[in-house]
Amino acid sequence: MRHQTGIINMLMVCISLSCGCTGEKLLDGPVPDEPENPVEVRFFTTSASTRAESIGVDVGADTLVTDAHVRLYPYRQKEGVTDVTVTKDYTVKTETSKVQTLVPDKVDGNNGIEMILPSGTFRFYAVSTNSQGQTVPDFHTADAVGGVPSSTAGTASVTNGVDYLYAMTQQTIAFGTQIAHVPLAFKHVGTQVQLTIKFGESAHAADNNTAKDFNLAKVSIQATSETNAAMHLYDGQIQIDGKSGGAPGSDTDLKEMTVVRSGTVSDGSNIPADQVATYHLLPLAGASGQKMKVKIVIGNLIVGDAAAATHTYTGSLDATGGWSAGTSNQYTLTLSGTEIKFSTVTVKPWETGTSGGQVGDIEHTDDASSTGGATP
16 A cells, blocks of 8 residues: 555656646646736836827837827737737826836826736737727727737728827747836838928918917818728728728818927028928728818918918818828918929828828918907
């Protein structure tokens, strides 16, 4: 009896040693009911090509908006995993080194806690609106296959006017790790249109002081149709009616663009600095002869020898090549009295889109009785 007991004990020791030497291999088994070896997981992103409206920013030097919303979806890479391990919301914090960290959102006024995961291999899917005010859309996370979000059901509804960013990285959290740092490299999954307005000697402000603080134009643009628009979690692609680009939306429901000044005004000059209008849209499919409407309203502008007035310019943007995901499509409107000139502008770090350049079919009206700011 003692001989049998000794043999059994020796076998148990051998089995224990063979398992203990390969702690990683234990992760290849079935998904456990309880986490083993809990690990604190932290996320960061370095300087990345994320925004183009910051005029003058060097390529690759731009970052996400500070306090922008980010949502993380970690999926464990195992057979039988059908849903996300946890869903967690973060905000972006910018360090002086330009390394940005993700800070867990507060819960009931209390500081959030870092993500806790078991050891193993995970794919981390991250989505951001690159905005302080716009929350990340809710994705359907179930129906995953082997830890990969469903290519059909794993979607969320999306709209124009949002700079959707997406990142996915796979990382193995080693057995025994206390803190894991996961890098995220975001990319644009929507598209962007920029219109640069240039003033001239025959289209200017009343004087130097007015030029230095010249009112911003009101610029609006025809957007992509939002019908059945959805973003896919597994690859970040936005589809409209199941296609990578949508059709033009209504030309009577124009969307207001964000306008900023670019450059400075020389002392003694009455020519305002350039103004750059930016809008983020859902990808637009290309079509022969396709044009998108644009409207520019500039108040307190002197054109030629006339008095200061509000001037309205309406025209069309050539979008024959479409506005593809990840691209910035730039157009320029140069004002010179009653003459309007066109040229192309390249703004990085976005990829330069296949569309851009000429603003066509221009119509110009003015309200000579108005000397105030621009009206919508």
